[in-house]
Amino acid sequence: MLGDFGSGVEDMSPETEPFWETNLFSARWVTIKLFERLKGRAILALPKRVTEKVPLVVCQHGILTSPENVFGFDDPSNLYRAFGKRLAESGFAVLAPLQITEAAPRARYTRMALLLGKTLIGLEIFKIRRLLDYALGLPQIDPERIAMWGLSMGGTYTLFTLPAELRIKVGIVSAYFNHRLKKMIIDDPRYSCYLSTNEEWAFGLPGWLREFTDSDLISLVCPRPFMIQTGKCDGVSWWPFVVEEFEHAKAQYTKLGIAERIELDLHEAGHEIRFESGLNFLKKWL
DSSP: OOOOOOTOOOOOOOOOEEEESSSSSEEEEEEEETTTEEEEEEEEEESOOSSSOOEEEEEOOOOOOOHHHHTTTSOOTOTTTTTHHHHHHHTOOOEEEEOSSSSSHHHHHHHHHHHHOOOOOHHHHHHHHHHHHTTTOOOOOHHHHHHHETTTHHHHHHHHHHHHOTTTTTEEEOOOOOOOOHHHHHOTBBBGGGSSSSSGGOOOOOHHHHHHOOHHHHHTTTTSEEEEEEEEETTTTOOHHHHHHHHHHHHHHTTTTTTGEEEEEEESOSSSSHHHHHHHHHHOOO
16 A cells, blocks of 8 residues: 555665764764665664663654654754654664755655555555665664654654554554544544645555554554654544544454553643653663
């Protein structure tokens, strides 16, 4: 459904440039070649003063934002809680991919991808996987302890990447998980509906509603640990519908006797990262 982009070029020709240096971590921009004319970029932060291989968290930004937001820059509302910076300070390596972030270019890429029988989400997941290939080639990173945590559109990519990328062992979705049928096509004053927006990319997945609700996607993640963070004041969803969909997802874990591996952090705030609960979940399962 996502479209197979193959393996890309064999030689990624990685290039790096400094981003941020602190007493606890060193971060740099990494640029790799995906195809002959297409490149992928991400910020990669590595903790300092560690003697063993460290776990890696793919920290995915949302729409209209960037990897810099993940590290606390240009985030006046503090939606990201600088979670990438704080994870690096806590001893995790952090990979923050740059995604196509505005509606117009996302629509353009969606059209081109559909002409090839592929999807924009498939292209972005391919980029994440190739950036992982690069990161896992570094001696500091433990390839058996990989997680992904995304906010909003970053939650989209987290929910779709884990079923396709088995190297990722733990997932956290913040401010995205939803009752998919209602979210896509049923207008409701209690939440935003994609059908009434200009988010063309959201309609570029053939058969999405026929084949995969959000709980179905989690069935493809199970038995790996998974956390959902949803705010009762978040306008992207109506929280009782999220709870309803979560129960369907949890049932799959419960039948396997591993209900402790899936959690819903239902909080009183809005469209944001919940750092402490996410950090505790990663420490427990990664």
